[in-house]
Amino acid sequence: MEVISSAPLAPRSLAPTAALGFVATLAIVFGALLGGSAYETRLPGAWFFGMPGGTLGSMSSGSVHPPIYAIAAVYGGMLLLVRVWLGLLRQLSGRGVPVKRVVVVVVIWALPLLLAPPLFSRDVYSYAGQGEMVSHDINPYVYGTGVLGSTPFSTMPDSIWTNTPSPYGPTFLSIDGQLAKASGHKILPDILLLRLLEVAGLALIVGATPSLARRLGRDPAQAVLLGAGCPLVLCALVGGAHNEALMLGLLLAGLAVAQRWGTVPGVILCAAAAGVKSPAALGVVFLGWLWAGHGASFWRRAVHTLGAGLIALLTLELISAASGTGWGWLRTTTAADKSFTAVTPVNAVTKGVTRLAGVVDIHFSELGARTIFSAIGLLCAAAIGIWLLFKSNEATMLRNLGLTLLLVAVLGPILWNWYVTWGVIVLAPALSGTLRRLVIAISTVEAFIGISSVRNLVVAIAQAGILPDLILVAVIFALAIVPLGQFSRIRPSLHRVRPSTPPPVLGLHA
Numbered sequence: 001m002e003v004i005s006s007a008p009l010a011p012r013s014l015a016p017t018a019a020l021g022f023v024a025t026l027a028i029v030f031g032a033l034l035g036g037s038a039y040e041t042r043l044p045g046a047w048f049f050g051m052p053g054g055t056l057g058s059m060s061s062g063s064v065h066p067p068i069y070a071i072a073a074v075y076g077g078m079l080l081l082v083r084v085w086l087g088l089l090r091q092l093s094g095r096g097v098p099v100k101r102v103v104v105v106v107v108i109w110a111l112p113l114l115l116a117p118p119l120f121s122r123d124v125y126s127y128a129g130q131g132e133m134v135s136h137d138i139n140p141y142v143y144g145t146g147v148l149g150s151t152p153f154s155t156m157p158d159s160i161w162t163n164t165p166s167p168y169g170p171t172f173l174s175i176d177g178q179l180a181k182a183s184g185h186k187i188l189p190d191i192l193l194l195r196l197l198e199v200a201g202l203a204l205i206v207g208a209t210p211s212l213a214r215r216l217g218r219d220p221a222q223a224v225l226l227g228a229g230c231p232l233v234l235c236a237l238v239g240g241a242h243n244e245a246l247m248l249g250l251l252l253a254g255l256a257v258a259q260r261w262g263t264v265p266g267v268i269l270c271a272a273a274a275g276v277k278s279p280a281a282l283g284v285v286f287l288g289w290l291w292a293g294h295g296a297s298f299w300r301r302a303v304h305t306l307g308a309g310l311i312a313l314l315t316l317e318l319i320s321a322a323s324g325t326g327w328g329w330l331r332t333t334t335a336a337d338k339s340f341t342a343v344t345p346v347n348a349v350t351k352g353v354t355r356l357a358g359v360v361d362i363h364f365s366e367l368g369a370r371t372i373f374s375a376i377g378l379l380c381a382a383a384i385g386i387w388l389l390f391k392s393n394e395a396t397m398l399r400n401l402g403l404t405l406l407l408v409a410v411l412g413p414i415l416w417n418w419y420v421t422w423g424v425i426v427l428a429p430a431l432s433g434t435l436r437r438l439v440i441a442i443s444t445v446e447a448f449i450g451i452s453s454v455r456n457l458v459v460a461i462a463q464a465g466i467l468p469d470l471i472l473v474a475v476i477f478a479l480a481i482v483p484l485g486q487f488s489r490i491r492p493s494l495h496r497v498r499p500s501t502p503p504p505v506l507g508l509h510a
Contacts, residue, residue, distance in 0.1 A: 032070070040119055072472050085231055098221065103224060119235065122157060128153055129145030130145065135177045140166035141331070168276065171250075172243055175197065201247070208256040209429050210224060210429075213430075216398065246273075250280070263288075271316055279405055346411065377411035389404070405426055
């Protein structure tokens with residue numbers, strides 16, 4: 001029987017929110033362009049504008065220590081974006097806003113980042129170099145981009161990749177090679193195509209998230225905003241064009257397909273995601289574990305998990321054969337772990353222990369200690385992940401998979417902020433309560449940490465002088481307390497509602 005209700009309340013307009021977020025990301029982009037190599041590469045020809053010799057080139061700094069006005073624009077813009085994002089999450093709470101309206105807002109926020117040069121990382125130039133290698137039938141699992149000689153494809157990536165093989169799987173490298181050919185072997189068209197590839201990955205995330213959220217009785221609009229609309233995701237996966245977007249897009253698509261059309265096609269998509277980056281293989285494991293059905297014995301679940309693994313291996317074999325890249329990625333998947341960042345928990349513990357040991361006159365290799373603590377971290381992540389797997393059912397699988405991915409990222413040998421998106425995006429459709437607040441806090445902290453080197457930031461502020469530092473503090477403080485009144489602008493919406501029934505949680509089937 002239909003009734004007339006004055007609840008839920010609907011937002012009058014999301015236009016002010018969209019405009020504020022757009023201003024925030026625009027400030028981030030302009031601050032990065034004026035901030036020099038602290039935020040982007042300074043090599044000529046790396047983008048259409050903002051580079052030496054181009055538009056804004058004379059105003060841009062080549063120093064790793066950005067000027068205070070650039071720091072204020074970047075961090076002030078990030079602070080504003082986080083506030084607008086959190087405000088919109090509150091605005092959506094319990095109001096049943098259509099997903100498409102939230103998607104439009106997120107697209108508006110992303111526009112400046114989409115048009116900007118690659119920000120906060122040079123990885124996309126590495127992708128281009130590796131794609132160029134594949135397009136010339138050079139094995140990227142044997143050589144680094146330096147094998148290409150003195151070309152933009154080898155000089156623009158970070159020097160760590162000069163002699164380092166690719167850690168990426170055949171799904172990504174086969175597409176990467178085709179994009180290199182489509183670009184005419186020119187660096188800038190290739191970078192554009194790679195960014196569009198990551199946008200396609202985000203589109204898959206946006207497409208799969210509402211379906212997964214509805215199955216769990218969560219608000220799909222909030223789930224999209226928590227995942228694809230998160231400031232960390234926008235800056236890392238759109239601004240930085242990291243291939244996590246493609247990996248997570250295929251992974252979420254596989255999970256959604258498994259719930260609607262069966263485990264086998266879901267496993268195939270998750271395997272394709274693992275062919276971008278290996279952590280997505282956890283999706284295959286979790287789907288296989290639930291494939292046996294509710295109440296199945298341990299051994300029945302183990303057999304079904306093995307079956308899912310065999311399907312995944314066959315899928316990856318077909319992709320590897322088609323791409324011609326082979327299985328070399330299995331031995332190079334940890335190639336990037338040789339980097340060192342002080343904000344990686346394993347590295348921070350290593351530093352602390354070695355310095356404390358030095359105080360008491362005990363000396364040992366920091367590299368050796370890092371290896372030990374890295375192994376301990378991964379073992380802890382594996383142990384907790386296995387426990388979460390055993391505790392999984394149709395209602396908790398997505399949450400437990402997301403938590404496992406987040407643990408693998410945080411406790412791994414190296415933590416870049418885009419690794420945190422593995423857990424954030426998978427968890428987004430399942431978040432509620434304390435876990436929701438925790439994930440929001442982690443993603444917000446990582447959004448700020450991942451902007452630039454913490455050490456370079458501290459040095460830049462220390463060298464700026466008292467007056468510029470006071471101005472920076474004033475700008476940040478003002479942006480932190482300025483009222484954002486559009487979040488309270490709501491109106492009752494009279495509409496018909498039908499008695500609701502709990503959303504079904506469908507089992508995974510063949």
